[in-house]
Amino acid sequence: xxxxxxxxxxxxxxxxGFVDIGDLVFNVxxxxxxxxxxxxxxxxxxxxxxVYSEMCGRVAAVSGRAVFDxxxxxxxxxxAVVALVSSEVVNLMTLAAELGGVAIxxxxxxxxxxRWLIVFAxxxxxxxxxxxxxxxIERIFGFGGLCMLVFAxxxVKLGPDWGQVGAGFVxxxxxxxxxxxxxxxxGILGTAMTPYEVYFYSSGGIEDQWSxxxxxxxxxxxxxxxxxxxxxxFALMITGGxxxxxxxxxxxxxxxxxxxxxxxxxxxxxxxxxxxxxxAVGAASIDTVFAGAYNLAQFCGWEWGRYRNPRGAPRFALxxxxxxxxxxxxxxxxxxxxxxxxxxxxxxxxALPLTYVPILLVANDKAYMGRYVNGRFAxxxxxxxxxxxxxxxLAAIPLMILTNVGQN
Amino acid sequence: xxxxxxxxxLHVLDHQLLDKDGRRCGxxxxxAIEGGVGEVPEVVAIxxxxxxxxxxxxxxxxxxxWIGGGRKVRVPWSEVCKVDSAVELKRGATELGLGRGxxxxxxxxDKIPGAGR
Numbered sequence: 001x002x003x004x005x006x007x008x009x010x011x012x013x014x015x016x017g018f019v020d021i022g023d024l025v026f027n028v029x030x031x032x033x034x035x036x037x038x039x040x041x042x043x044x045x046x047x048x049x050x051v052y053s054e055m056c057g058r059v060a061a062v063s064g065r066a067v068f069d070x071x072x073x074x075x076x077x078x079x080a081v082v083a084l085v086s087s088e089v090v091n092l093m094t095l096a097a098e099l100g101g102v103a104i105x106x107x108x109x110x111x112x113x114x115r116w117l118i119v120f121a122x123x124x125x126x127x128x129x130x131x132x133x134x135x136x137i138e139r140i141f142g143f144g145g146l147c148m149l150v151f152a153x154x155x156v157k158l159g160p161d162w163g164q165v166g167a168g169f170v171x172x173x174x175x176x177x178x179x180x181x182x183x184x185x186x187g188i189l190g191t192a193m194t195p196y197e198v199y200f201y202s203s204g205g206i207e208d209q210w211s212x213x214x215x216x217x218x219x220x221x222x223x224x225x226x227x228x229x230x231x232x233x234f235a236l237m238i239t240g241g242x243x244x245x246x247x248x249x250x251x252x253x254x255x256x257x258x259x260x261x262x263x264x265x266x267x268x269x270x271x272x273x274x275x276x277x278x279x280a281v282g283a284a285s286i287d288t289v290f291a292g293a294y295n296l297a298q299f300c301g302w303e304w305g306r307y308r309n310p311r312g313a314p315r316f317a318l319x320x321x322x323x324x325x326x327x328x329x330x331x332x333x334x335x336x337x338x339x340x341x342x343x344x345x346x347x348x349x350x351a352l353p354l355t356y357v358p359i360l361l362v363a364n365d366k367a368y369m370g371r372y373v374n375g376r377f378a379x380x381x382x383x384x385x386x387x388x389x390x391x392x393x394l395a396a397i398p399l400m401i402l403t404n405v406g407q408n
Numbered sequence: 409x410x411x412x413x414x415x416x417x418l419h420v421l422d423h424q425l426l427d428k429d430g431r432r433c434g435x436x437x438x439x440a441i442e443g444g445v446g447e448v449p450e451v452v453a454i455x456x457x458x459x460x461x462x463x464x465x466x467x468x469x470x471x472x473x474w475i476g477g478g479r480k481v482r483v484p485w486s487e488v489c490k491v492d493s494a495v496e497l498k499r500g501a502t503e504l505g506l507g508r509g510x511x512x513x514x515x516x517x518d519k520i521p522g523a524g525r
Contacts, residue, residue: 063493065424072422072435077464080422081472131522300476301424301435301456303510310523314513317523367419368493 007220009135010208012142013283014225017200018049019148019232020284021101021254022094022191022345024277025338027233028257029406030184031240032250036160036168039237041185043169045192046230048388050222051381052193052356053201055363055374057218060205062372067202067359068298074358083354084299090351091196091292093344095323096330098288099125100337101281104254109274115332122328125285126321134207134306137286144279148232150261150272155235157264158242165238183403186396187342189388190349192233198355199291203298207307212372254338289327293319342405349396352389360386414491416451424494425456425483425506433501433510438463440482454483454495456506481505 030038056067072080103117110117128137174181205218239260244251251257254277261273290306293316297304303313310317331337360382363374374382414420416439425434434456443449458476461469483497483504490496501507517523 065493069424069493073418077422077437077461078468081465081468130520131525297432298424299435300458301432303432303507309525310517310520311514314510314517317517318513365418367414 007217009139009142010217010221011225011228012146013138013204014201014221015142015145015148015229015232017197017283017287018192018226018229019145019280020094020191020194020287021098021281021337021341022187022194023233024101024236024254024257024281025341026184026187026191026345027236028240028244028251028260030188031237031242032244034174034181034184035241035245036165036238037172037174038181038184038188039165039168039234040171041188042192042230042233042237044171044388045189046226046233047381048189048193048385049197050226051378051385052198052359053226054219054222055378055382056198056202056359057205057210057222058215058372059359059362059369060202061210061214061218062212062370063362063368064206065362065368066206066294066298067199067355068295070358070362071354072299074361075354079354080299083351084295086347086351086354087195087199087295088292090344090348091288091295092323092326092330093340093347094194094196095285095288095292096327096335097337097341097344098281098285099327100331100335100340101254102278102285103331104337105258105274105278105281108255108258109278118328118331121285122324125282125289126324129286129289129306129320130310130317134204137306138204141279141283141286145276145283147272147276148280150265150269150276151232151235151239154261154264154269154273155238155242158239160238160242179399180403180406182395183399183406186349186392186399187345187406189392190345190352190396192230193352193389194345194348195351195355196288196291196348198359199294200287203290203294203305207305209307215372252338289320289323292323339405346396346400346405350393352393353386356386356389420451420454420491420495423491425454426494426496427501427504427506428489428497428499431501431507433497433504433507434481436495437461451485453485454488456481456483477509479508481508 060066071083099121102121103114106117107114243260243263258270258273258277261269294304296319297316302315304316305313362368366373421436421439423436424432427433436454437457437460438455439451440453440455441449442452457479458473459478459480461473487498488495489498
């Protein structure tokens with residue numbers, strides 16, 4: 001495969017990997033509540049995910065070791081057990097939320113009953129993962145997710161006040177309703193820097209058999225892929241601000257988000273939005289189910305990866321099958337995927353430090369990384385983000401309780 | 409194993425085990441170290457399997473080890489050929505009694521069509 005093609009596909013996959021149900025929910029809701037005021041938070045989250053993805057991608061390319069290997073080696077066995085249990089719980093919640101999102105998108109497209117579509121979605125994903133190679137999974141969902149770009153067109157067509165949009169990129173504190181504002185800051189950072197993204201990104205690098213000569217590719221994927229994904233988040237928030245804030249609507253349903261595309265673009269817009277949501281959230285379902293299986297396999301030292309077939313990595317295959325079934329069970333209780341998303345994002349924020357600290361430590365280990373250890377720039381940014389992550393992790397649960405999960 | 413110095417706490421313990429074919433076959437769950445008072449302590453074996461988790465993390469480790477099946481495998485240090493970001497072994501996983509869990513689940517996965525793709 002030519003270098004340029006590989007680069008393009010990687011970037012497309014990263015765009016799809018960035019935008020998930022959490023981004024849809026938090027960014028649109030933040031726009032509907034605070035207009036464009038929180039755009040700066042997306043920028044902060046975006047730089048954070050780029051810095052840490054680049055770092056863990058580099059570790060994977062140089063040492064062949066993924067994030068959960070690093071966690072076990074660096075925070076000790078006990079810490080790793082805590083990290084494993086918390087990451088598996090959060091991953092499973094996120095997986096259920098994403099699959100619920102897929103079922104909602106399918107329901108809006110087909111009009112069939114929601115519960116049947118959940119079962120259909122789970123079976124379809126199991127079959128797709130079982131028969132398709134990792135490369136093709138990335139491509140199918142990456143390209144499908146590109147339909148989400150319709151939201152960039154929507155954001156422009158809605159004709160927002162660009163002066164206010166610009167002002168939203170300057171960090172500031174809200175004068176009214178500051179608790180809810182803080183809740184959204186934590187949520188937007190949490191959804192931009194969700195741990196499953198780095199689990200998937202680093203293991204994905206090993207799936208794609210990266211070596212030190214792929215470090216340029218790693219950097220481009222992280223910067224351009226997540227950068228473009230972030231642009232979509234801007235578009236979602238601007239859409240929320242331009243359409244819902246002025247009409248006093250607070251979108252409680254994924255369908256409302258898709259309807260935003262119908263306003264300026266008609267049926268075609270709605271269709272593109274729904275297909276885009278279907279594939280973006282579908283990609284996130286696969287990322288989370290793989291992240292769950294990667295983590296358990298790496299903690300236990302099992303063979304893993306979709307580049308090995310199920311015969312080559314049997315317990316890994318069994319794990320993702322079981323995770324899909326558990327998520328199906330959760331959704332069958334009738335829990336609302338949007339509400340589940342909010343809890344998943346907030347709990348994942350609490351687990352952030354256990355994921356990000358070991359990455360920073362390993363990326364600085366000469367015995368591991370040789371001449372590819374972190375430079376001063378990566379370390380400075382890495383340390384700044386550790387502080388941000390710690391503050392956000394400490395604030396998440398109190399804010400969740402004080403704002404009644406963003407309801408007041 | 410000789411030559412460069414390694415920190416066994418940092419660069420051996422909890423690392424991935426790879427057999428001679430590069431198959432992932434467990435982690436270094438603990439190390440057996442021998443040597444009495446006044447002697448130079450020596451690592452004699454790698455201890456691998458959920459059965460050793462209890463001695464790493466008390467109650468939580470014992471619980472996790474019980475869920476994991478409690479298997480214990482002792483690999484003599486003489487079987488180690490290289491310590492890199494992973495610990496590489498001289499022989500195949502099956503010969504050393506490693507990777508048994510994957511071997512046990514494989515026949516079930518094989519019953520589903522397309523498992524070899």
